[in-house]
Amino acid sequence: MDKKQLIxxxxxxxxxxxGFHGTPTSKIAQEAGVANGTLFHYFPTKDDLVMALYIDIxxxxxxxIEQNAKQEAGFKERVKGQYLASLYWALDHNAEFRFIQLFNASPYHTVLDPVEVDKQTKPILDMLRMGIKDKIIKDLPVDLLYTLITSHTYALNQYLAGQEFSKTKQHQYISDTFELLWDMLT
Amino acid sequence: MDKKQLIxxxxxxxxxxxGFHGTPTSKIAQEAGVANGTLFHYFPTKDDLVMALYIDIxxxxxxxIEQNAKQEAGFKERVKGQYLASLYWALDHNAEFRFIQLFNASPYHTVLDPVEVDKQTKPILDMLRMGIKDKIIKDLPVDLLYTLITSHTYALNQYLAGQEFSKTKQHQYISDTFELLWDMLT
DNA sequence: TCCTATATTGACTGAACACTCCACAAAATT
DNA sequence: AATTTTGTGGAGTGTTCAGTCAATATAGGA
Structure with a gap:
């Protein structure tokens, strides 16, 4: 068993x-079933742990997303693929997805390496740029569009997580809200 | 000078x-220019302070919003009034707006009195319901639409706060993104 | 088998923290 | 003016916490 992963x-x-403030490292070690010192063997500081966790997730x-959002089809299908993949993953990894939100809203977010962040968002921004060039979506700054799309995605996840819907209903809302998103963009 | 307000x-x-975890009460008192004990005179616990702050903001x-979003005009204008008022306020009270986001993403959010929350959101949900009944906006659960609208608003604020735009540009983006929102809803 | 490197433990520590307490000051009430 | 209530201060306290450390275990290579 991998203690690092348990932690x-x-x-x-x-x-x-x-929350970050409400969880002492001692509780984390306890919950993971490892000794206090073990945690610090893998993560020198609590901040390192938070950062590693974010990067891991x-x-x-x-x-x-890369494996499940197919690349072949048209522009709308590609955007939709990304959206669906994100949300399907979120349904299966709810804590992880909420952690991303928690992290994004926290001051930790500002100490992320901008280069790394850019690397992750670049493919999506490129895709949006292409959509703009082809006059498919509205001509607005791509980072603005990206922010709006992301927050839309998080918002739906929060909505789905907050109530107990059937799998069918969940999938329906994901489809429906993609159409909202698409109407917004085009 | 009102020490409570300073705090x-x-x-x-x-x-x-x-962040909540990163700010000790001692620093708050220091920044406010009051004694440690004074803080606890007004707010028995740190949590009380956080809660009071949220409610105050x-x-x-x-x-x-109530004073600045006019009620008279048509449906679209009413929705737009709310949106603009929120964002104009946010431009002038950026820390406050970001605090709301921080709070919403934190575990504090779950201990809010649901009755109080309902009271605040009801007018907006009623407005949306009316829009659906009149076939102006899409027929989806109003609480879902509300979540999406809210997150859209926060997202734009975050975008505007993250970069240094001129007042003109800011107002333009607020108008532009309202149109996006409207296209999404209708 | 020995040796070295890495993993694991949990008692320990020093600092930081939320909160208390009591003294005193200012305001309000009588 | 006397008395009570409320505001303010800041040193003090018990606890909690992030992080250390030295001892022990485990594993792998020579």
Missing amino acids: LDAAIKLFVEF KTRLNEY | LDAAIKLFVEF KTRLNEY
Whole structure:
């Protein structure tokens, strides 16, 4: 068993439930079933843990999107692929997705390496630029559009997580809200 | 000079910059220029302070919206009035607006009195319901639409706050994104 | 088998923190 | 003016926490 992963898993759960301030490292170690010192063996500081967690989660989400959002079809289908993949992943990894939101709203977000952030968002911005060039979507700054799309996605996830819908209803709302998003963009 | 207000002002500033976990009550008192004990005279616990702060800010925002979003015109103008008022207020009270976001993403949000929350959102939900009945906007659950509208608004504020735009540009983006929002809803 | 490197433990520490307490000041009430 | 209530101060307190450390375990290579 990978203790490092146990620690990360415990940390997600507790951070999402109690926030960063509300979860001592001791509780994380306890929840993970490891000794206090073990946590600091893998993560020198609590901040390192938070950062590592964010990077880990974001990486896995991006991998999932890359593998599941097909590239072949037309522009709308490509955007939709990204949107659906994000939300399907979020349905299965709710704590992780909420952690991303928590992190984004927190001051940690500002200490992220901008280069790394750019690298992750660039493909999407490029896609949007192409849509603008082809006069498919509205001509507005792509980073603005990106912000709006992202927040739309998070908002839907929060909505779905906040209530107990059937799988069918969930998928329906995901489709429906993609159409809203699309109407917004075009 | 109202020390209570000094404390609230200092708290907003520090919470937004360092997060809840990163701002000790001692720093808040120091920033406010009052003694440690004075803070606890007004706010028995740190949590009470956070809560009071949220309620205070939310109240002022709502008052501003109520006074500035005119009621008379047609449906689109009424929705637009709300949107513009929110964002204009946010431009002048950026820390406060970011505090609301921080709070919403935090675990504090779950301990809010649901009755109070309902009371604040009801007018907007009623407005949306009317729009649906009149076939102006799409027929989806109003609380879902509300979530999407809210997050759209926060997202734009975050975008505007993140870069240094001229007043003109800011107003233009606020108008432009309202049209996006409207296209999404209708 | 020995040796070295890495993993794991949990008691410990020093600092930071939320909050208390009591003294005193200012205002309000009588 | 006397008395009560409310505001203000800041040193003090008990606790909690992030992070250390030295001892022990585990594993892998020579």
